[in-house]
Amino acid sequence: MxxxxxxxxxxxxxxxxxxxxxxxxxxxxxxxxxxxxxxxxxxxxxxxxxxxxxxxxxxxxxxxxxxxxxxxxxKTPSGLGLRQCVKRTSRYRATPVSDHYITVKSNGGLNQMRTGIADMVAVAHIMNATLVIPQLDKSSFWQDSSTFSNIFDETHFIKSLEKDVRIVKKLPKELESLPRARKHFTSWGGLGYYEEMTTLWKEYQESYFIIHVAKSDSRLANNDLPLDIQRLRCRALYHALRFSPSIESLGKRKTSHWKVKNINPTEQRDAGLCPLTPKEVGIFLKALGYPPSTLIYIAAGEIYGVTRTFRSSLPGFLTLFPKKSLVQLFDLMEAGQLEESSLSLPVMQLHRQRFGGPRRRGSGPPGIKGRVRLRLEESFYQNPYPECICKS
Structure with missing residues (x-):
């Protein structure tokens, strides 16, 4: 053991x-x-x-x-191979020096004045006339005494268009006392109309050297004009009509307050004129299929109590989307008549053709003819494609 x-x-x-x-x-x-x-x-x-x-x-x-x-x-967004093209073609001929003068009274708001002045530059070129610096409407809309030189850089305007049409600051003294042929040019007039108006020079040759145009807004057609005339309009509006140095300087300042007129917020929102709330933006992006991780950069001053100075890296569809229709969808959701899960389809349908890409200017609704159609055509100045935008 x-x-x-x-x-x-x-x-x-x-x-x-x-x-x-x-x-x-x-x-x-x-x-x-x-x-x-x-x-x-x-x-x-x-x-x-x-x-x-x-x-x-x-x-x-x-x-x-x-x-x-x-x-x-x-970075600059992709231009999709497109660029501005406002240069004169090889067939272009500048207006020779002429003893025929056109004086203009520009009417409407500032934007109407600008487009109207650009129209009259093209009209003076077509009619082989010297354009006198336009007078700005001082009574019907603005109740303002500002002159052309107070608003725009007059010297730059004359100089930049000297190869297109002769422009003078005022009539020669020997012509100031002469009577003028007062003329209301038709709205949305085409090339043939203004070529016919040149007969006025012959008709009044002995006693009238001056045609006075009472209104400048919408005097020229949006479509069916020669390429060089359309490009001249672009040069006049986007290059020649530059604000005066004093306004350019004022625009670079920051101000502590702005005068805001009384508005009805409900009416503004129903019309789609108000910015979307952060919640509405989130619902909208979700309906378009953007994931919750999507970054949003607010490009503005003080909004919703916070100041942001970033630029959005997303497509600019919030200036492009029909907000009036979107507000109606939001109201249906608030009333319980539309589920958020059902929002995607109507939003996608509304947004299908609104991605901000260049498109040819519309020629008016189908089935409508005559002057009504001319009035309903898309504005040349809002969309000068394809005349002033070219493929690289």
Whole structure:
């Protein structure tokens, strides 16, 4: 019995030592491998530092990343191969110096005045006449005494169009006392109409050298005009009619307040004239299929109590989407007549053709003819494509 106990004890002690020895060996092996790995990494890092002008192997280029995002945020959107083309064609002929003068009274609001003046530049070119700097309407709309030179850079206007039509600041003194043929040019007149109007020079040659145009707004057709006439209109509106230096300087200041006239917010919203709330923007983007991770940058002053000066990297569909229709959908949701899950289809249908890409100017609704059709045609100045926009 004692022998058996001694035998068991004899075998038990070497097993315990064996286990301790194995654990110690494994520990040393792991430490050795770990040390060897660190040594290899340091050796390789040292080599890379020497070979790469001592640039760290692992580095976080935060400034570079920020610059990349900034470049993406502020870059010019894709032009889809389109560019402005307002240069004269090889067939273009400038208006020769003429003793026939056209005086103009520009009517309407400022934007109507601008487009009307551009129209009259083209009309003077067609009629081979000298254009006198237009008078601005001082009574019917603005109740303002400003002159052309108060609003626009008069010298620049004359100089930039000198190869197109002769423009003078005022009538020569010897002509100031002469009677003028007062004329109401027809609205949306075409090339043939104004070529016919040149007979007025012959009709009144002995006593009238001056035609006075009582109104300037919408005097020229939107479509079916020669390419050079359309491009002249673009040069006049987008290049020649530059604001005066004093207004340019004022526009660069920031002001603490603006005068706001009394408005009815309900009527404004129903007409689609109010900005969308953050909630409405979120619902709208979700209906279009944008994921919750979509970033929105507000490009404006103080909106909803917070000032933001970022530009949106998303398509500019919120100036392009028919907000009046969108507000109606939101109102249906508020009334419980439309589920948010059902909003996607009507939103996609409304937005299908509104991605801001260039499109040819509309020629008016189908089935309508005569002067009514001319009035309903899309404005040339709102969309001068394709005459003033070309493919690269």
């Amino acid at each position: 004692q022998r058996m106990v001694n035998r068991r004890g004899h075998h038990h002690l070497p097993l315990s030592r064996h286990r301790k020895s194995s654990f110690f060996s494994i520990t040393l092996y792991v430490i050795l491998i770990f040390s060897l790995s660190i040594f290899t990494f340091l050796l390789y890092s040292s080599y890379v530092l020497q070979e790469d002008n001592k640039v760290p192997l692992l580095r976080v280029e935060k400034p570079k990343i920020n610059k990349l995002l900034d470049d993406q945020l502020w």
